[in-house]
Amino acid sequence: MTAPSSTYRLQLHPGFTLDDALAVVPYLHDLGVGALYLSPVMEATPGSTHGYDVTDPTRVRAELGGPDALRRLGEAARERGMGLVVDVVPNHMSVEVPSANPWFWDVLTYGRESSFAHYFDVDWSRPRLLLPVLGDDADVAELRLEGGQLAYYDHRFPVAPGTEGGSAQDVHDRQHYELVGWRRGNTELGYRRFFDITSLAAVRVELEDVFDAVHGEILRWVEEGLVTGLRIDHPDGLADPTAYARRLRERAPGAWIVVEKILHPGEHLPASWPVDGTTGYDALNEVAGAFFDQAGRDALAGAGERLGVPADFEAVQTDARRMVTDTILVAEVRRIAALVVGVDPEAARQAVAETFVAHRVYRSYLPEGADDWAAAIGTARERRPDLAEALDSLDAQVVDDPHGELAIRVQQTSGMVVAKGTEDTTFYRATTFAAANEVGGTGGWWAHDREGWEHAAARRAQHEPAAMTALTTHDTKRSEDTRARMNALSQLGDTWRDAVVDWSGRAGLDEPSLDALAWQTLVAAWPASDERLADYLLKAAREGKVRTTWTETDEAFEEQVRAWPARVREDEQLSSEVEGFVDRLRPLGWSDSLGQKLLQLAGPGVPDVYQGTELWDLSLVDPDNRRPVGYAARRDLLGRIDGGWQPDIDDEGAAKLLLTARVLRLRRDRPDLFEGFEHVPATGAAAGHALAFLRHPDLVAVATVRSGALAASGGWQDAALELGAGTWTDVLTGREHSGPQVPLDDLTAVYPVALVTRT
Numbered sequence: 001m002t003a004p005s006s007t008y009r010l011q012l013h014p015g016f017t018l019d020d021a022l023a024v025v026p027y028l029h030d031l032g033v034g035a036l037y038l039s040p041v042m043e044a045t046p047g048s049t050h051g052y053d054v055t056d057p058t059r060v061r062a063e064l065g066g067p068d069a070l071r072r073l074g075e076a077a078r079e080r081g082m083g084l085v086v087d088v089v090p091n092h093m094s095v096e097v098p099s100a101n102p103w104f105w106d107v108l109t110y111g112r113e114s115s116f117a118h119y120f121d122v123d124w125s126r127p128r129l130l131l132p133v134l135g136d137d138a139d140v141a142e143l144r145l146e147g148g149q150l151a152y153y154d155h156r157f158p159v160a161p162g163t164e165g166g167s168a169q170d171v172h173d174r175q176h177y178e179l180v181g182w183r184r185g186n187t188e189l190g191y192r193r194f195f196d197i198t199s200l201a202a203v204r205v206e207l208e209d210v211f212d213a214v215h216g217e218i219l220r221w222v223e224e225g226l227v228t229g230l231r232i233d234h235p236d237g238l239a240d241p242t243a244y245a246r247r248l249r250e251r252a253p254g255a256w257i258v259v260e261k262i263l264h265p266g267e268h269l270p271a272s273w274p275v276d277g278t279t280g281y282d283a284l285n286e287v288a289g290a291f292f293d294q295a296g297r298d299a300l301a302g303a304g305e306r307l308g309v310p311a312d313f314e315a316v317q318t319d320a321r322r323m324v325t326d327t328i329l330v331a332e333v334r335r336i337a338a339l340v341v342g343v344d345p346e347a348a349r350q351a352v353a354e355t356f357v358a359h360r361v362y363r364s365y366l367p368e369g370a371d372d373w374a375a376a377i378g379t380a381r382e383r384r385p386d387l388a389e390a391l392d393s394l395d396a397q398v399v400d401d402p403h404g405e406l407a408i409r410v411q412q413t414s415g416m417v418v419a420k421g422t423e424d425t426t427f428y429r430a431t432t433f434a435a436a437n438e439v440g441g442t443g444g445w446w447a448h449d450r451e452g453w454e455h456a457a458a459r460r461a462q463h464e465p466a467a468m469t470a471l472t473t474h475d476t477k478r479s480e481d482t483r484a485r486m487n488a489l490s491q492l493g494d495t496w497r498d499a500v501v502d503w504s505g506r507a508g509l510d511e512p513s514l515d516a517l518a519w520q521t522l523v524a525a526w527p528a529s530d531e532r533l534a535d536y537l538l539k540a541a542r543e544g545k546v547r548t549t550w551t552e553t554d555e556a557f558e559e560q561v562r563a564w565p566a567r568v569r570e571d572e573q574l575s576s577e578v579e580g581f582v583d584r585l586r587p588l589g590w591s592d593s594l595g596q597k598l599l600q601l602a603g604p605g606v607p608d609v610y611q612g613t614e615l616w617d618l619s620l621v622d623p624d625n626r627r628p629v630g631y632a633a634r635r636d637l638l639g640r641i642d643g644g645w646q647p648d649i650d651d652e653g654a655a656k657l658l659l660t661a662r663v664l665r666l667r668r669d670r671p672d673l674f675e676g677f678e679h680v681p682a683t684g685a686a687a688g689h690a691l692a693f694l695r696h697p698d699l700v701a702v703a704t705v706r707s708g709a710l711a712a713s714g715g716w717q718d719a720a721l722e723l724g725a726g727t728w729t730d731v732l733t734g735r736e737h738s739g740p741q742v743p744l745d746d747l748t749a750v751y752p753v754a755l756v757t758r759t
Contacts, residue, residue, distance in 0.1 A: 003256045003276060003466035004083045004229065005034030005667040006601070007608045011474060011626050012039050013049045018060075018069035025076045027635045030642075032664025035083030035229060037608060039474065041070060042217075045094045045199075049626060050474065051087070052233065053094030053200065055101040057214045074226040085229035085256070086221070090214055090244065091237040093120075096199035099156055104201065109158040111176025119210050121192035121202040123335065128178040130190030131157075132198050137181040143168040152179065183551075189331035194237065195416050196328045206239040211247060222252045229256035231279060231468075236261065236363045236415035239408045242272050249274040256606075258468045262362050262419075262440045267372075269464075270365045277467020280608060281440030283460070284470050287599050288438070288483060290453035290691060291592045292490050293706045299493025304432025306501045308512035316430045318357055321421030323545070325353035328420055332413050339406040340397060343390045351390035352410070354380040362415035366402035373398065376414075427477065428544035431517040435486035435524075438477055450691045450705060453599065454679050457693070461604035461677035469605035471596060472613050474626065478524070479610070479619035484596055485589030486524035491708040492585060499581055507568055509560065511547045514540060518564060524589075525618045526582045533565040536620040588708050590616075590649050591752040594659055595691070595703035598753045601663040602701040603693070604677050614660040616653035646733065646750070655751060662731045663755060673699040673757070682744065684719030686710060690744055692721055697758070700728070702744070704752035716745040728756040 008028050010021050021036065028036065040051035043059045051061065060067040074084045095104045103116040108131075111117070112124060122129060133155060134140065143150050145168045150157040163174035172179065180188075185198040194200035205211045221227040230252065235241040248257060257275045263282040269275070301311065310316045325333050333356070337348035358379035364372035377395045381388060398407040427437035436442075460467060471480035478486070489496050500519045509515040518537055525533070538561050541548050548554040569575050593616070601607045610617075612629035615637075619625040637654045638661060641647065647654035667674055673696040680692035680700055689710040692702040700723055704710065723739040730737070733750045739758070747754045 003606050004085070005671060006032070006606060006664050007035045007037035007085055007229075007468065008033040009037045009473070009608055009610045010039065011611055012041065012051060012064050013626070014047065014063045015049075016628070017063070018065040018073050022069070022073045022076055024631045025073070025080065025082070027631055027638070029080040029082060030635075030638060031609075031614065031661050032666075032668050033082060033609070034606075034664070034668055035085050036073070036077050037085040037229075037231065038087060040087045040089050040233075042089070043100075045096050045100060048094075049623065052089055053096065054089045054092075055094050055097070056103075057089070057093070058217050060217075070221075071226065074221075078225070083228035083256070084226065085231055086218060086227050087231045087233060088215070088218060089233045090203065090205045090211075091234045092194040092200040092202050094199055095201045097155075098158070105158055108175070108177050109160050111160070118207060119203060119213070121204050123189050123191060126190070129176060130184070130188055131177050131179050132182045132185035132188070132190070134179050134181050137184070139181070140169060140172060140179060143172055143179070145171060150175075150179075185331070186328055187331050189335050192332070192412070194234070195420060202237065204239065205244060208247075211244075215248070215251070219251050222255050227255070229258070232257065232259045232275075235259045237412055239412065240403070242270060242365065242368075245273040245275050256466065258606075262415075264361050264440075265442060267361050270368050272368060277460075277464040277605070279473070280468045280470030280605070281438075281473070282456070283467075283600065283603075283605060284473075284476070284480075285438060285441045286453045286456040287469075287471065287596045287603075288435070288487055290450045290599065291484065291487055291596060291705055292436075292449070293488075293493075293709065294449070294490075295706075295709065296490035296493025296496075299497045300433050300490060303497035303500050304516060306497070307504055307508075307516045309432045309516045310430055310513070311432065313426070313430045317422055317426040320425035320429065321357040321417055322353065323425070324417050324421040325356055329413070329416055332409075332416065336406065336409045336413060339409065340390070340394050343393045347387060347390040348394070350384070351380070351387045351394050354384050354387060355391070355394065355410075356414050356417040357421070358383065359414045359418055362418045363411050364414065366398070366407055366411065370399070423477075424543050425545055428517065428540050429513045429546060431513045431520070433489075434477075434517050434520045435483050435489070438483065439473070439475055453691075454693065457599075457603050458677050461675075465604055465675075467605045468608050469600050469603065470608045470610070471600050472610035472617070472619075472625070473608075474610075474622060476625070477621050478521075479617045479625060480596065480613060481589065481593045481616050482521075482524045482618045482620065484592040485585060485618075486520055488585055488588035488592050488708075489520065489523070491588050491706060492581075495581070495584070499577070503574060503578070507564075507571060507574055509537075509564055511541070511544075511557070513544055513546060514561070521620065522565075522568065522578060523582050523585055525620060526578070528565075528618065528620070530565040530569060532620065532624060534562045536624060537561050537564065539621065587649075590655075591704055591707040594649070594656060594751060594753045595705065597656060597659055598663070598701055598703050598755065599691070601660065601667070602674070602695065602699075602755055604674075604695075607664075607667075609660060609664075614657045616651070616656060649751065659732060659751075659753065666731060666755075666757075672696065681722050682719055683722065683741070684717065684744075686713065686716050686719040686744070689716075690719065690721060697724060699755070699757050701755045702747060702753065704748060707752055716743065716748070719744045721747060723756070724758060726758045728758050731755040731757060 042054045043056035043061045044051045045053040060070050077084050098105050106116050107114045192202035238244050258279050261278045333353050337352045340348040355376050358376045361372050541561050542550045547557045641658050649655045678694050682690040691705050694700045720741045720743050725740045728737045
């Protein structure tokens, strides 16, 4: 297996097809990209904008151009020495449009007798498969018979042979499925879902024939050499991720394999998984933490307190997770509790729920993850001593049979509770410092620093050198540049506290958590349009589930949220003050953006560049981060850079493009320079503002941290970097420096970052 030197993430959809990707291959090659990294390419729900709602894993999606277009793209990449990485979705399939999913359609038609009945994780304890798709249970009366199918508005469902005749209601009552109101999806389970999404049904890839059916076509591409890497979506939902990883490696021995696994600080992938690493959320949080200014911590906390934001992240998280177990995923919890023997059903339900709430990681991989499971049980016992007997029974059954149904379902579901409770709820309630509320984060970078990043990078270089690293993904709460600018609020702590409290008093939203998030987002994404901000804040409000939700909307409050961006903009005095603050914040964000990009691109691991982020990208959460990318403008700017242009650090963002291209090309052309990792010391009073490391004795990178405090204290002055003897050339500027000591003022005279090679 040879890992790519880097990857470039492309989000495919009907508006950006495989042939559109083909058109940008020359540009991406010029950029220095090692492999194209594609979102899911298999047949998906018609019109899908993301592709994770796969309906047929045996066919390339026609809306993307079909198999011929994929082959054209793969061959074009291979001709330029680039790999092709595809996103694999093994955990679930979309059943939103049953007719688009031939396997599920067959299950609905023939029930347990279907050849595909065992493909899905169905609760066959019921006489009929429950489908919560109606507006209300009473809507069964609105069913129609059309073309030999049951129809409900635009939805169509099959009719089993021999069950025809009579009214639509009569026909429905004879089917292997039962159509019920959508609200029952959270309380009554017909099949295991992907999180709480009833339109995504879980697939049992732990069965060999199901694994072969789901992966057959993709593995054929790997064997042919068309595809060189696999990105595995959501392995935590699988019955046995370890066995899955081993089987995948056996079938694709030469492929680069990374998994979308969220790791909490101090957690690592199970040693038994024969994969190359994660998709990089751990690296994302480590890098961001290195640029947090601890000097601003108290002021940030004070701002949150004065705005009324809940200060105890752990308490908010506990409440949010408990809300998930008791409402959103109550059906899953009840199904698991029913497997706990010898315990009162309600006590078993509460014990299961409390254990999920107490998890310190997404999933305990038993038996390897016994410590994580024991920690969750221990915390649950402390919180609920009245459930001691039920918890003891649950613990004993799981530990005694770690591969039994109870243990498997517990492990599959814990990550769902953690993700829904923390990422999708707590991150929108505990918003004192929203930059820290990122996928894989713990709600604060308070304890993170440059030494923490260096320790993690050294470990990655030694143990997982082929793991992917990322700063932006399709799932991040905000793009890397938005996050960097928001993170830079820590450098203006007192100023920010006073400003945001004043602004909120004049034009705040009347829900404190959303209010704090709104102002942070406003300055971080400025000048985002009113429409983009309103869409983001409305999604945030519903995710937070404080005043409104996706299912129980408060129209009056939502109208206030929609109107807020225009309300701020139309207040000339307030808008002017916000813009003035952004003028101070922007250069700090630019410096940190370049710094974190250098750490990711030059640091250990395989860096991924999310589409378009080679220039400044102030995107917000999905779907804002899937807006069209202007590749023509990027191609023109890169041509100017290659013609000798040295771009300034300004709104255009070409300085980031320069950095990206120069580092990616060096990684591709000189992989021998990117093998080790070691801290490089600086001297002088301002030495603490230099984050420097070497990957090879002849390659050193340096980034500036806390640039605002550095400038306020008089700059670098006598600070210098301890390089080896000889002449060092900056890859970014072409400037030459003589070792062994190089003044940092000289190294960073053009940009706040430098990447120097010894000649």
